[in-house]
Amino acid sequence: MSYDRDELAVILLDSMMGLEYKNKIAILDRLDSPKQLFSQDDYVTEVIYSVLPESKANTVASAFNENYLNHVVTKLESRNVRVITKYSENYPESLQNVDCPPLCLYCNGNVSLLEEQKIFAVVGTRKCPSDVLRLTKDFASQLSEAGLCLVTGSAGGVDSAVIEGALPSEKIISVVAGGINNVYPAYNKQLIERVEKFGLVISEQPPDFEVKPWLFPVRNRIIAGLAEGVLVAAGKRDSGARHTATFALEGGKDVFAFPYSIDVSYGELPNSLIKSGAHLCDDVNDILETMRVDVKKVASVKLEGDEKTVFSLIKDGVILADDLVERSGLKSYEVATVLTKLELGGFIARAAGNTYKAIK
Amino acid sequence: MVSKAKSIALYGLEGILIEVEADVFKGEERFDIVGLPDTAVKESKERVHSAIKNTTGNFPYTTITVNLAPADVKKEGAYLDLPIAVTILRAVNNKLIRDIGSTVFIGELSLEGRLRPISGILPIVLFAKKQGLKRIVLPSENAKEASLVSGVEIIPVGSLKEVIEYLSGADIDPYPFTQFNPAEHGEYVNDLKYVKGQAVAKRALEVAVSGGHNMIMVGAPGSGKTMLAKCIPSIIPDMTFDEALETTAIYSVYGTLDKSEGVISKRPFVTPHHTSTNVAMVGGGANSKPGLVSLAHNGVLYLDEMPEYTRQTLECLRQPLEDGVITVARAKATIKYPADFMLVASMNPCPCGNYGSTTAECKCTDTQIRKYKAKISGPLLDRIDIQIHVDNVLYDDLVKENLEESSEAVRKRVNKARLIQRERFLGEGITCNAQMREKHLIKYCSLSKEDEQLLKRSFEVLGFSARARSRILKVARTIADLDYSDNIETKHLLEAIGYRNSDIDK
Numbered sequence: 001m002s003y004d005r006d007e008l009a010v011i012l013l014d015s016m017m018g019l020e021y022k023n024k025i026a027i028l029d030r031l032d033s034p035k036q037l038f039s040q041d042d043y044v045t046e047v048i049y050s051v052l053p054e055s056k057a058n059t060v061a062s063a064f065n066e067n068y069l070n071h072v073v074t075k076l077e078s079r080n081v082r083v084i085t086k087y088s089e090n091y092p093e094s095l096q097n098v099d100c101p102p103l104c105l106y107c108n109g110n111v112s113l114l115e116e117q118k119i120f121a122v123v124g125t126r127k128c129p130s131d132v133l134r135l136t137k138d139f140a141s142q143l144s145e146a147g148l149c150l151v152t153g154s155a156g157g158v159d160s161a162v163i164e165g166a167l168p169s170e171k172i173i174s175v176v177a178g179g180i181n182n183v184y185p186a187y188n189k190q191l192i193e194r195v196e197k198f199g200l201v202i203s204e205q206p207p208d209f210e211v212k213p214w215l216f217p218v219r220n221r222i223i224a225g226l227a228e229g230v231l232v233a234a235g236k237r238d239s240g241a242r243h244t245a246t247f248a249l250e251g252g253k254d255v256f257a258f259p260y261s262i263d264v265s266y267g268e269l270p271n272s273l274i275k276s277g278a279h280l281c282d283d284v285n286d287i288l289e290t291m292r293v294d295v296k297k298v299a300s301v302k303l304e305g306d307e308k309t310v311f312s313l314i315k316d317g318v319i320l321a322d323d324l325v326e327r328s329g330l331k332s333y334e335v336a337t338v339l340t341k342l343e344l345g346g347f348i349a350r351a352a353g354n355t356y357k358a359i360k
Numbered sequence: 361m362v363s364k365a366k367s368i369a370l371y372g373l374e375g376i377l378i379e380v381e382a383d384v385f386k387g388e389e390r391f392d393i394v395g396l397p398d399t400a401v402k403e404s405k406e407r408v409h410s411a412i413k414n415t416t417g418n419f420p421y422t423t424i425t426v427n428l429a430p431a432d433v434k435k436e437g438a439y440l441d442l443p444i445a446v447t448i449l450r451a452v453n454n455k456l457i458r459d460i461g462s463t464v465f466i467g468e469l470s471l472e473g474r475l476r477p478i479s480g481i482l483p484i485v486l487f488a489k490k491q492g493l494k495r496i497v498l499p500s501e502n503a504k505e506a507s508l509v510s511g512v513e514i515i516p517v518g519s520l521k522e523v524i525e526y527l528s529g530a531d532i533d534p535y536p537f538t539q540f541n542p543a544e545h546g547e548y549v550n551d552l553k554y555v556k557g558q559a560v561a562k563r564a565l566e567v568a569v570s571g572g573h574n575m576i577m578v579g580a581p582g583s584g585k586t587m588l589a590k591c592i593p594s595i596i597p598d599m600t601f602d603e604a605l606e607t608t609a610i611y612s613v614y615g616t617l618d619k620s621e622g623v624i625s626k627r628p629f630v631t632p633h634h635t636s637t638n639v640a641m642v643g644g645g646a647n648s649k650p651g652l653v654s655l656a657h658n659g660v661l662y663l664d665e666m667p668e669y670t671r672q673t674l675e676c677l678r679q680p681l682e683d684g685v686i687t688v689a690r691a692k693a694t695i696k697y698p699a700d701f702m703l704v705a706s707m708n709p710c711p712c713g714n715y716g717s718t719t720a721e722c723k724c725t726d727t728q729i730r731k732y733k734a735k736i737s738g739p740l741l742d743r744i745d746i747q748i749h750v751d752n753v754l755y756d757d758l759v760k761e762n763l764e765e766s767s768e769a770v771r772k773r774v775n776k777a778r779l780i781q782r783e784r785f786l787g788e789g790i791t792c793n794a795q796m797r798e799k800h801l802i803k804y805c806s807l808s809k810e811d812e813q814l815l816k817r818s819f820e821v822l823g824f825s826a827r828a829r830s831r832i833l834k835v836a837r838t839i840a841d842l843d844y845s846d847n848i849e850t851k852h853l854l855e856a857i858g859y860r861n862s863d864i865d866k
Contacts, residue, residue: 126726129716156726187730265721320751325559332559333839333855340854344814344821351716354560354749 003083005035008069010085013037014104015072015206016063018056024103026051034087037064079207080196081180082107090115097251098225102204108180109200113173114226116149118291121227123220123244124158125235128266131351133161135258135359136233138346140165142284144172146293151175151226153219154183154192154201158233158241163191163199172199173226177219178211179203220244229254229291231281235269245273254290256281303347306330310338311358314348319355361385363450366464366493367443368484369435372648372688372695373609375487379429380440380465382447387423393444395428398436407438407469408445415473415520420452436647439478442467442497445520446527456527462494463515465523467502473520477501479615482608482623485509495534497523503535504622505612508605510537542598543625545768550590553766557753561588564748564859566770569595570777571793571838574681574703574743576666579750580720581713585706588750589662592704594767596627596660597778600791603627603658606698610654628659630701634668642676644688648695651688653680656701666705667735674740677703681743684795702794703744707736719752738825745794745831746859777841793838798830805833811853818857832856 003011013024013034028034030047037044040061049057076083084091084105092114095101107114122140124132136158144150144166151173152162159174166172174195178184180203183192195201204222205215220240224230224247232255235241248255255278260267274280281287288294303311309328318327321339325332339356342348347360367378391405405426413419426444428435443465450456466484468476481502486509488496495513498506503516514535517523526532552562561577565588568575577585599607608624611617617624632641632652643651653661653676661677663669680686684700709715710729715722724732741747781792788800796804807815815832818824824832836848836856843852 127722127729156730185727321560322557322751332563334851336560336563336858337851337854340818340858344818344854344857346821354751355716 003073005038006033006087007083007085008073009034009037009064010087010103011076011083012064012069012072013060014085016060017206017209019052019060021100021103023051025100028103040064076106076207079181080108081207082111084111084114092226094119094228095222095225098221098247100221101225102222104206105202105204106180106207107200107202108196109198110170111200113149113171113200114202116171118148118228118293119151119173119226120148120287120291121151121223121230121244121248122158122162122233123152123223123230123235123241124233125239125241125266125269126155126157126159128157128234129351129355131349131355131357131359132234132258132266133157134349136161137165138359139231139233139284139287141168143287144169146284146288147171148287148291148293149173151223153177153216153223154188155185156188158235160188160191161233163195167194167198170198174199174201175219175223175226176201176203177205177215179205179207179209181207182209182211184211216240217243221247224248224251224253227253229256229287231256231258231287232270232273232278233258234260234266236265237268237272239269242269245269245278249278254279256287256290258282303342306334306338307342310335311342311347314342314356315358319351319357321354321356324356361451363447365443365446365450365460366462367440367466368464368487369433369437369439370480370483370487370613371693372650372697373483373613374695375484375490376430376433377487377491378433378435378440378443380443380447381427381429382444382451383425383427384420384448384451385423389421389423391424391426393426393428395426395431396434397428397440398434400438401428401435401440404438404441404444404469407441407471408448410471411441411469411473411520412445412448414471415524416449420448424448437478438468438476439466439480441469442475442520442523445469446523449524450527456524458527458529460527462492464488464493464496465498466496467499467517469520475499475517475519475523479617480609480613481506482508482605482612482617485512485514486605486609488512497526500535504538504620505608505617507535507538508540508608508623538622540601540604540623541625542604545594545771548591548594548767550587551594551767552591552770553764555584555587555591555764556760558584558588558750561748561750562765562770564746565592566595566774567835567838567842567859568702568704568746569597570774570842571745571781571834572702572791573745573794573835573838574705575746575748576705576707576741576744577748577750578707578709580717580752581708583750583752585750586664589664589704589706591767592660592662593626593629595770595774596629597771597775599625599627599658600782603791607658610650610657610697614650614655628656629662630656630659631662631664634663634665636669636673638673638676641673642680642686642688642699643695643697644690648688648690648693650697651686651699653677653686653699653701654697657698659701661701661703663703663705666707667732671735671737674736678740678743681740700795705744706750708732709749716749717752742825742827742831745835748859773842776844777838780841780844781838793834793841796830796834796837801830801833805837805848807833807848807853808850811848811850814850814853815857822857822860824860828860832860835859 140162149171150166153159154176220243230248257270257273257278362383369376477499485506489512497515500516680699686699710724714720836852839852840848
């Protein structure tokens, strides 16, 4: 890992957590190249003092020395963090076009994933029933197997389902809101560590930056920026996934959403997105076709007998196990047998409670 | 002159043979009891004094020393009144000639000389039988309970006067041996026929009760979890004689046995309150009494709203769930009580109770739900074979006139399934599928190659922990028993897989 002087200057500047993004940009914009910061000539000092209040300017002006630089770089290396700056060659072009392109990307994992041809985002709420999560996981594994690199957040629920689905193909980027050392939520730490190992974890903030609520929408612009398309799996009207979808739409990207019936709260966001023009997505091929990835044809399995009866009832919207017993005329233990069979075959998934949903 | 009589003390459910000796000789007037008596035993000299005086008209005013051997074991309670009185009387009255070498005396005396019943008589009689003692003289109120044990002559006595007559040669008819009959099933207030809908939950209940499987029901408030649980006594299999004896012995020691009933022939259904202390739960305290888990021995322990119990209380359940025994170690002694119960628990899916409901919206955050579920630890959950969801019943279903299956019909199937299990496990030292160990699983739960594959696939797809395997096999075995099938077939296995819910597991 080696950085050129420009990169080092940006890393050093970004490591000062007291500075705001706009100040850092203002300084860099007035210089020919970031490495000038090391020169400490009068012009640079003037720039720094004109942008920053005096107390901060003092710190910044004195920070650009080899000692401090070594300290910062060693610390990053000890945590296996590779930094990609706005001035780096491998800075993703897609990010140049977002609002306020991140100055630095702190990466842990397989950095080459950022150079993937097709990156696709799957996002959604933390809290939704397990049938949606199962579906999301299936989608994620199929999309990543088909060759898309998936990008998502680091939370529980949909984010975790996406990660679990895509991990086997090792094509997964998780963008965390705080610094890499402060994964939120803490219960997902192990999952994120697996992403570091088999995929890539990135953050816009220095490793020790604390998680703040406002960082999440800010982070979402990176997810939307990296991706060529976004699938919104589930979310309430005010879910954070709304930001990702909005950023993506503004960037002219394809937005997909699962359709839901009108009475499910976690279906509000996908439905409203579809209403305003997002692609309705009920098949992996919807995404693969739009993203121009080879569509794979899956041989359909035919169901027979009781399984067919029960499956068609579920497709008709009978979701409670007790109702299935009543409507199918089967004994409850027969229904239990059929349900497990269908679940193992990937036709249905158990939602919260004793309810079942068709996922094929 | 020294005279002797035998009695029996109880430590937990274990008996200890006590030899009571009395020496009465001329000297200053004093009455001592030695041999580690506790307060109740020390006080017995006052009762014995009055009882003898009020029965015979006088009390030997001389030096009396009573020794309780073995001297190094602490004796508790008032049950030694009778043997103490007997030894004193025999020491001063040479007309009391009956041979009492193989007779146990037990009972508390009132001041006027009547005998009061004591608790714990059944384990005492069982111990007497084991020791080869021929007869036991006890308060008549305890006779029915004691008469369950064959091979020991039960001599019921109402007062010290009768005892004196008996000792001087008069015969008292032994109490007849009581044949054990399983409890009669009357009309149950909570009968499955009154539970509308809930076909899936009812079936799960039937399977759980048939195989003695622990079960947890998850569902929104008002979905009928408690009602289903309360129906368990109406479908629970009949007790065998041995089970009834074990359970009765515990209640006898605990002191809540109904003396007129004599025996507990219905499986207990114990519902501890969630504020119950650990000691109340597992037993112990100053007298090392059995706890609620032991009172549920051979029956059901029902924990309503399981996460409301303290974590420590729940963890206390792990040993009895695993071994069927609870070991209570206290300063005075380490006592083992049997505690082989079927655990039935209920919980809400989240703190507000509406998560996953089809009718109401859940207001809890992701973290709240995680915390709530985390109160029930993985190891505990691993010991619960059947995990089901119970859904709200809609108004329309409630007013439907559908005839639901009665508890009686279910109980018949349950009893048959239990019989199959008992015959299968004859000589294995276990009685139902839930108690199977690894060696039994290999012997009785073999799967075909295809089914083995199916089970493996279910782990991959549904994300069970590896420990779930034995639970699924046990439940599948019970489902096969309900189907009178010798082998576990695919349909049995599939149904069993359905009773494990990864939603709670995670």
